[in-house]
Amino acid sequence: xxxxxxxxxxxxxxxxxxxxxxxxxxxxxxxxxxxxxxxxxxxxxxxxxxxxxxxxxxxxxxxxxxxxxxxxxxxxxxxxxxxxxxxxxxxxxxxxxxxxxxxxxxxxxxxxxxxxxxxxxxxxxxxxxxx
Numbered sequence: 001x002x003x004x005x006x007x008x009x010x011x012x013x014x015x016x017x018x019x020x021x022x023x024x025x026x027x028x029x030x031x032x033x034x035x036x037x038x039x040x041x042x043x044x045x046x047x048x049x050x051x052x053x054x055x056x057x058x059x060x061x062x063x064x065x066x067x068x069x070x071x072x073x074x075x076x077x078x079x080x081x082x083x084x085x086x087x088x089x090x091x092x093x094x095x096x097x098x099x100x101x102x103x104x105x106x107x108x109x110x111x112x113x114x115x116x117x118x119x120x121x122x123x124x125x126x127x128x129x130x131x
Contacts, residue, residue, distance in 0.1 A: 050116060052084040052095070057120040062100035065118075067093055067110075074100075097126045 052065065054077040065073040065084065072084055093110040097118065106126040110116060117129040 048088040050084075050086045050088065050093075050110060052086065052116045052118065054082050055117060055119045058118065061120065063126075064098040064100060066096040066098070095128065 050067075052072070058077045060076055062076045063073075064071065064075075067086060068090060072086060073082075095108040095110050095116070097106045097108065098104070108116075108126070108128045110128075111130050115130070119127045119129060121127065
């Protein structure tokens with residue numbers, strides 16, 4: 001009789017251990033899934049990018065383009081095919097366009113994502129069209 005009790009005790013211990021193992025694995029899997037889901041769905045994630053292009057009115061004029069405090073482009077765009085592709089690295093970004101000849105600064109608020117077309121007006125002001 002004691003060998004049957006021992007065998008039953010061993011079997012119940014085995015089943016309890018296997019059940020506990022599966023509970024631990026499922027818990028770790030849920031934590032990993034939720035942590036990756038939070039990472040993938042962050043609104044300020046760098047997966048979003050900007051496409052900044054210049055209108056033909058910029059040709060031959062020297063401008064410096066900054067995003068927040070980082071220099072993106074310096075010089076004169078050769079043609080209107082110049083496109084800057086920049087990953088978003090902050091929740092809110094500002095585009096600074098500096099006229100190299102007059103040091104006139106134009107600050108433009110960028111949208112959360114999308115294309116931005118920079119236009120140069122005749123008076124030297126820079127505007128942005130968001131697509």
